[in-house]
Amino acid sequence: MKAELIRIGNSRGIRIPKPIIEQCRLGDTVDLRIEDDCLIISPQHKPREGWDKVLRRAAAATAHEPLLDSVLDDDFDREEWTW
Numbered sequence: 001m002k003a004e005l006i007r008i009g010n011s012r013g014i015r016i017p018k019p020i021i022e023q024c025r026l027g028d029t030v031d032l033r034i035e036d037d038c039l040i041i042s043p044q045h046k047p048r049e050g051w052d053k054v055l056r057r058a059a060a061a062t063a064h065e066p067l068l069d070s071v072l073d074d075d076f077d078r079e080e081w082t083w
Contacts, residue, residue: 016041 001020005012016026029044 001017003014003016005014020026024041025043026041027043031042031044033040033042
């Protein structure tokens with residue numbers, strides 16, 4: 001699909017047809033980035049969006065392994081350090 005750049009003050013913009021906006025789930029704000037000389041427009045995501053799912057998967061994967069014991073398993077911690 002071709003789109004014309006339109007003047008908006010000193011800048012230029014494009015009109016994105018409604019079906020494309022809906023299909024891409026674009027809201028009022030989007031993320032813009034450049035990859036290989038191409039402009040990528042994607043829906044804006046909240047910071048840390050999806051972290052809860054990733055952390056739950058990580059916790060489930062290491063539920064059988066005590067984390068602190070694996071970090072403090074050296075001679076200094078076992079013999080020299082007093083808790």
